[in-house]
Amino acid sequence: MTTRANNTPLPIGLITNANSGRNRKQLADVEALLARHPHVRHVITHHADDVAAALREFAKEGLPLVAVNGGDGTLSQLLTGLLGRDDFQQCPLVTMIPGGTANMHVQDIGRQGKLLPLLTQLCAITEQSLPQLQTVTRPIMRLQTAPSQPAFYGMFFGTGIIMHGIEYTHDKIHSRGINESGPALGMIRTLWGLLRKDPQFCSPFSIALQIDQQAQQAPREISLMVISSLERLFLGLHPYLGDNDGAFHCTVVYDGASKILRTLPLLLLGRRGKYATEAHGYQSQKIQQMSLTFDGSFTVDGELYSARCSDGPVQISHGGDITFLKLPL
Numbered sequence: 001m002t003t004r005a006n007n008t009p010l011p012i013g014l015i016t017n018a019n020s021g022r023n024r025k026q027l028a029d030v031e032a033l034l035a036r037h038p039h040v041r042h043v044i045t046h047h048a049d050d051v052a053a054a055l056r057e058f059a060k061e062g063l064p065l066v067a068v069n070g071g072d073g074t075l076s077q078l079l080t081g082l083l084g085r086d087d088f089q090q091c092p093l094v095t096m097i098p099g100g101t102a103n104m105h106v107q108d109i110g111r112q113g114k115l116l117p118l119l120t121q122l123c124a125i126t127e128q129s130l131p132q133l134q135t136v137t138r139p140i141m142r143l144q145t146a147p148s149q150p151a152f153y154g155m156f157f158g159t160g161i162i163m164h165g166i167e168y169t170h171d172k173i174h175s176r177g178i179n180e181s182g183p184a185l186g187m188i189r190t191l192w193g194l195l196r197k198d199p200q201f202c203s204p205f206s207i208a209l210q211i212d213q214q215a216q217q218a219p220r221e222i223s224l225m226v227i228s229s230l231e232r233l234f235l236g237l238h239p240y241l242g243d244n245d246g247a248f249h250c251t252v253v254y255d256g257a258s259k260i261l262r263t264l265p266l267l268l269l270g271r272r273g274k275y276a277t278e279a280h281g282y283q284s285q286k287i288q289q290m291s292l293t294f295d296g297s298f299t300v301d302g303e304l305y306s307a308r309c310s311d312g313p314v315q316i317s318h319g320g321d322i323t324f325l326k327l328p329l
Helices: 021-034 048-060 072-083 115-125 161-176 182-195 260-268
Strands: 012-017 040-045 065-070 093-098 134-144 152-154 156-160 205-211 220-228 248-254 282-287 290-293 296-300 303-307 314-326
Touching: 012 021, 012 048, 012 072, 012 115, 021 040, 021 065, 021 115, 040 048, 048 072, 065 072, 065 115, 072 093, 072 134, 072 152, 072 314, 093 115, 156 161, 161 182, 161 220, 161 296, 182 260, 248 260, 260 282
Parallel strands: 012 040, 012 065, 065 093, 093 314
Antiparallel strands: 134 152, 134 314, 156 220, 156 296, 205 220, 205 290, 220 248, 248 282, 290 314, 296 303
């Protein structure tokens, strides 16, 4: 928790992604609203490099709070700028305004709502003396796809049927103008396809895992993998089991997992069914780091990436912690 001692406006650095779903339609209204709040240092970005440049300016001004008005991918760019560089002497608080098409992260680290009212609320709470503001701290993943590639940071890694779900969402849902609820609808359709063994959604691939300091596992066919520091995903799902030590939740469903119609729905709610064991094709635990060797695609916070065995393993490790400010309900 953080406290405000007086009603002096708290300076904010706000990054608005002009290309994010909600912002494309409301950018002029966003600019007009923020023009009335001079303590908000507002920067509109069009590319990932713009985010890094904005953060360097915020660091020079010593801003204690940085807000991102965009989607999950924009937040990942912000995290990469904060943890991949040392511009700030002290890492600022971060708050997320869901201005994107996909806003899964707000389920856990932010507040859902309409764009302009949330921005108005953000400006208001930083101009008033409030007894307490709620914060939550989450570990952030550091990812590297090859030794020659720069590292980047995020909170959600997914592969397997998730990639089919993203493709379905873009082709069948977003193309019809359904944006805000699109990712959740796509996830539901994808899981239904997996349960029904629909060939459109069931195409497992081989992956070799090395978890923490354990020996590398032999390659196995997987249907679904999720690694995340988010406690809640779309629709409030919590698809994790295990309370061992580790920064990140990791859940894997292997190809041919037993009793999937009975077990997967329970697993998505964080409940251990009778068959939710590795012997039956399910693995769920907390991890500190992981290496993944495979040929295929994956997503980090909604952005798409490719992996090749010839480039070496995808490395996931603990890149640091970020404290998020959650707007009041």
